[in-house]
Amino acid sequence: MANPAKAKGTAWESAWTAYIKEHHNPAAHRSVQMGAKDIGDVSGYFLHAAELKAEKTITLSSYIEQANKEAVHAGQPFGCAVVKRRMKGTADGYVVRDVATDVRLMNRFRDAEELLKEYQFDVWYEHDQQHRVAA
Incomplete structure (x- = not known):
């Protein structure tokens, strides 16, 4: 090149x-x-x-x-x-x-987590533990 x-x-x-x-x-x-x-x-x-x-x-x-x-x-x-x-x-x-995009993304994550937590708590809990790694 x-x-x-x-x-x-x-x-x-x-x-x-x-x-x-x-x-x-x-x-x-x-x-x-x-x-x-x-x-x-x-x-x-x-x-x-x-x-x-x-x-x-x-x-x-x-x-x-x-x-x-x-x-x-x-x-x-x-x-x-x-x-x-x-x-x-x-x-x-x-x-x-940009901040607007990030807020839309975080709102989507929040809503998806709340739905999973409400309808399949055990699955949500496992998912939460798996992804709870500190930076």
């Missing part, structure tokens, strides 16, 4: 896709670019259009704006930017959303 910046971006997309395949969704894959109707860089991140960035200068506002547009194009309820952290591995990168 002649363009070093593009090569870095492609390497980040590939590394993040491999990480998501292993830890989240084995069917995740890099998306085909669609120009003005782009759907994000990686498909298979549950409920999200993911816009991946590996740049020296980080401009969150433009990343989030792009991710939110791509979520609409992809038919996903949430957009996020996945930003490479310089000199760190994939798991140390950042997933970034």
Whole structure:
């Protein structure tokens, strides 16, 4: 690849896709670019259009704006930017959303947890214990 910046971006997309395949969704894959109707860089991140960035200068506002547009194009309820952290591995990168998107996501989680807790408490309890790992 002649363009070093593009090569870095492609390497980040590939590394993040491999990480998501292993830890989240084995069917995740890099998306085909669609120009003005782009759907994000990686498909298979549950409920999200993911816009991946590996740049020296980080401009969150433009990343989030792009991710939110791509979520609409992809038919996903949430957009996020996945930003490479310089000199760190994939798991140390950042997933970034605007506050409005994050609140909508947290409301969805809250409502789903309450429904599960109300209708299948034992299943909810097991689920809660499994995912109650401190950062």
